[in-house]
Amino acid sequence: xxxxxxxxxxxxxxxxxxxxxxxxxxxxxxxxxxxxxxxxxxxxxxxxxxxxxxxxxxxxxxxxxxxxxxxxxxxxxxxxxxxxxxxxxxxxxxxxxxxxxxxxxxxxxxxxxxxxxxxxxxxxxxxxxxxxxxxxxxxxxxxxxxxxxxxxxxxxxxxxxxxxxxxxxxxxxxxxxxxxxxxxxxxxxxxxxxxxxxxxxxxxxxxxxxxxxxxxxxxxxxxxxxxxxxxxxxxxxxxxxxxxxxxxxxxxxxxxxxxxxxxxxxxxxxxxxxxxxxxxxxxxxxxxxxxxxxxxxxxxxxxxxxxxxxxxxxxxxxxxxxxxxxxxxxxxxxxxxxxxxxxxxxxxxxxxxxxxxxxxxxxxxxxxxxxxxxxxxxxxxxxxxxxxxxxxxxxxxxxxxxxxxxxxxxxxxxxxxxxxxxxxxxxxxxxxxxxxxx
Numbered sequence: 001x002x003x004x005x006x007x008x009x010x011x012x013x014x015x016x017x018x019x020x021x022x023x024x025x026x027x028x029x030x031x032x033x034x035x036x037x038x039x040x041x042x043x044x045x046x047x048x049x050x051x052x053x054x055x056x057x058x059x060x061x062x063x064x065x066x067x068x069x070x071x072x073x074x075x076x077x078x079x080x081x082x083x084x085x086x087x088x089x090x091x092x093x094x095x096x097x098x099x100x101x102x103x104x105x106x107x108x109x110x111x112x113x114x115x116x117x118x119x120x121x122x123x124x125x126x127x128x129x130x131x132x133x134x135x136x137x138x139x140x141x142x143x144x145x146x147x148x149x150x151x152x153x154x155x156x157x158x159x160x161x162x163x164x165x166x167x168x169x170x171x172x173x174x175x176x177x178x179x180x181x182x183x184x185x186x187x188x189x190x191x192x193x194x195x196x197x198x199x200x201x202x203x204x205x206x207x208x209x210x211x212x213x214x215x216x217x218x219x220x221x222x223x224x225x226x227x228x229x230x231x232x233x234x235x236x237x238x239x240x241x242x243x244x245x246x247x248x249x250x251x252x253x254x255x256x257x258x259x260x261x262x263x264x265x266x267x268x269x270x271x272x273x274x275x276x277x278x279x280x281x282x283x284x285x286x287x288x289x290x291x292x293x294x295x296x297x298x299x300x301x302x303x304x305x306x307x308x309x310x311x312x313x314x315x316x317x318x319x320x321x322x323x324x325x326x327x328x329x330x331x332x333x334x335x336x337x338x339x340x341x342x343x344x345x346x347x348x349x350x351x352x353x354x355x356x357x358x359x360x361x362x363x364x365x366x367x368x369x370x371x372x373x374x375x376x377x378x379x380x381x382x383x384x385x386x387x388x389x390x391x392x393x394x395x396x397x398x399x400x401x402x403x404x405x406x407x408x409x410x411x412x413x414x415x416x417x418x419x420x421x422x423x424x425x426x427x428x429x430x431x432x433x434x435x436x437x438x
Contacts, residue, residue, distance in 0.1 A: 001014065001316045001317050001320050001321075005282065005320060005321055005324045006316075006320040006324065007320070007323055007324060007327065009112055009323075010109065010112070010316070010319060010320040010323050011320075013105060013108060013109060013112075013316075013319075014105070014315070014316035014319075014320065016056060017054060017056050018105070019101070019105075020054040020056060020059060020073060021054050022101035022102075022104050022105055023070070023073055023097050023098070023101045024052060024053075024054055024077075025101065025104065025204065026096075026097050026100045026101050026104070026178070026204065027048075027052070027077075027088060027089060027092075027097060028048065028049055028052065029200045029201075029203040029204050030090075030092065030180055030196070030200045031044075031045045031048045031049065031087065031088065031090070032045060032049065032200075032203065033196050033199045033200035033203065034087070034090060034191050034196060034200075036199070037193070037195065037196055037199070039090075039190070039191045039192075039193070039196060040087040040090055040191060041087065043084070044084040044086075044087040045087065047081055047082070047084035047085075048077075048081055048084055048085065048087065048088050051080050051081045051082075052077045052080060052081055052088070053080060055076050055080070058076045058079070059072045059073050059076045060072075062075050062076055068094075070094040070097060070098065071094075074088065074089045077089075087191075090189075090190075090191035091180075091182055091189030091190060091191030091192040092180060092182070092189075092191075092192075093182055093183045093214060095179075095214050095215045095216075095303060096178075096179055096180050096181065096182070099178065099179060099215055099216040100178030100179060100180070100201070100204070100206065100216075102216075102311065102315065103175055103176060103177060103178050103206055103216065104178075104204060104205075104206070105315070106175050106221075106224060106315065106319070107172060107175065107176045107205070107206075109315075109319035109323075110168060110171065110172045110175075110224075110319075111172075112323060113168065113228075113231075113319065113322055113323055113326065114165065114168055114169070114172075116323055116326035116327055116330070117161060117164065117165055117168070117231070117326055118165075119326075119327075119330050120161065120326055120329055120330040120333065121158055121161050121162070121165075123330050123333040123334045124154050124157055124158045124161070124333055125154075125158055125431060127151075127154050127333060127336065127338075128151045128152075128154035128155045128158060128427075128431075129151065129427075130151070131149065131150035131151040131154065131338060131340070132149060132151035132152075132423060132427060133149055133151065133420050133423055134149055134150040134151060134338070134340050134343060135147050135148075135149055135150075135343065135344065135347055135416055135419065135420070136148060136149060136150045136153065136252065136343040136346075136347065137343070137346050137347050137349075137354065142244075144349070144350055144353065144354055145354065146354045146357065146419065147347060147354060147416065147419040148419065149419075149420065149423055150252075150338065150340075150343065151423070151427070152423060152426060153241070155426065155427060155430045155431070157234075157237075157238050157241075158430060158431070159430050160234050160237070161231075161234060164227075164230060164231045164234050167227040167230055167231070168227050168228075168231065170223070170227070171223050171224040171226075171227035171228075172224075174220045174223050174224065175220050175221060175223070175224045176205070176206050176207060177201075177206055177207050177208065177209045177216060177220065178197075178201045178204065178206040178207075178208065178209070178216070179197065179208065179209050179212045179215075179216055180192060180196065180197040180200055180201065180208075181197060181212050183214060184213055184214055184302045185211065185212040185213045185214060185302070194208075213301075213302035213303060214302045214303035215299065215302075215303045215307075217297075218293070218296040218297045218299065218307055219297050221293050221296065221311070222290075222293045222294045222296070222297050224293070225289060225290040225292075225293035225294075225314060225318055226290045226293070226294070228286055228289075228290065228318050228319065228322050229286050229287045229289070229290035229318075231322060231326075232282070232283040232286035232287060232321070232322060232325060233283055233287065235279050235283060235325050235326070235329050236279055236280050236283035238329065238333075239275075239276035239277070239279040239280050239283075239329065239332075240276070240280060242255070242273060242276045242332070242336070243273045243276045243277065243280070246273045246276075250342075250346065251339060251342045252338070252339055252342050252343050252346065253336055253337060253338050253339065254271060254336070254337040254339070255271070255272075255273050255274070255275050255276065255332055255335070255336065255337070256331075256332065256335030256336065256337065257271050257337075275328055275329075275331075275332045276332065278328065279325050279328060279329055279332075282321050282324070282325050283325070285317070285321060286318050286321050286322060286325075289313075289314040289317060289318040290318075292310050292313075292314050293310070293311075293314060295310070296310055296311070347416070350384075350385065350391070351384060351389075351390050351391050351392070352390075352391045352392050352414050353381050353384060353385060353391050355391070355392075355413050355414055356377050356378070356381050356391075358413045359377050359395060359401070359405070359410070359413060360373050360374055360377045362404075362405045362409060362413070363376065363377070363401065363404055363405065366404040366405065367404070368404065376398075376400060376401065377395075380394040380395055380398065392410065392414050395410060396410060
């Protein structure tokens, strides 16, 4: 993971020293539990707990010789503990330690990510409440559709990130399992039992896998990284919306721009949406890492090692990137510069063409066949657009329309605040409380 996109908490979590520390955490939980169940001598466990420490330099030196990182780790502990170390790693296979320790770190990474996500949602809620009834043109296919509110746009993202939170919690539960079941998962060694596994893992806050072979099954990890990829995609969705609204021709929002910040090496006037663009780019990487995790699901028989190199890369990278993206997006939302006056100006660009559906439905309600009503309204709309004429004026000049729809009804259709009628109810449904401002 390159330092640019890794915050300190994730740098520490995925450091080599922390990797070894998590291995030792698993080993000590097993030793304590084995001693409590009479599977190893209590005095040996006491010696292990008192003397076993991580010595990263010594492990590295031993790995040069053994070409096996777990064996190097175990040998370094044996040097520290002495004779009692014959009961260290007692009955375990390497994957018992590796996979259980990986679960610990994936769970801890997810807890940090969930906290980040909660902060982003809080900022979205605040901004949504502020602009609950700030009218903005809605767009479909990039073309003006009907008005909505900027608050409703943000409420949509708040709700989507709520679904992403549910996905993350499900992935956390699925990956929060370990194993202490031996070389092929059959608990054949003297130091192992289902009871020992369950109690040792409980010390670590993990559940036992109901059945394992030599490894925790990688569909669990696939779900975890897919949940991260979905979150990254939702973040990109919000980033793309911000990027569009920040275009010069639109100008409805701007990213925060710090004092002394520069937008271009050549053009001093530039203020680019670099934060949102950064999130779009990083989302591509996280989605690619999810695919790599899915490729790890199909291992040979009880285990092969093809997943190991992949996970050494994607576990720190994907979690670190998602953390970085969440914090950057939260700060972007918190500092977003909103231009309601530009929203109002854009809303007025088409002279009320966005009211075409309501006129269509009024004509249908007064007995005109839908196809006929559609053609009638569309003709005026296209002419207004083509010739720069006022849509309402054209409608009022057509007896085919005024003969069926009263003037006051047409005037009511062109009242912008009619698009606010359901906003309160939608906010209540999304945010679930009644203290919404607006």
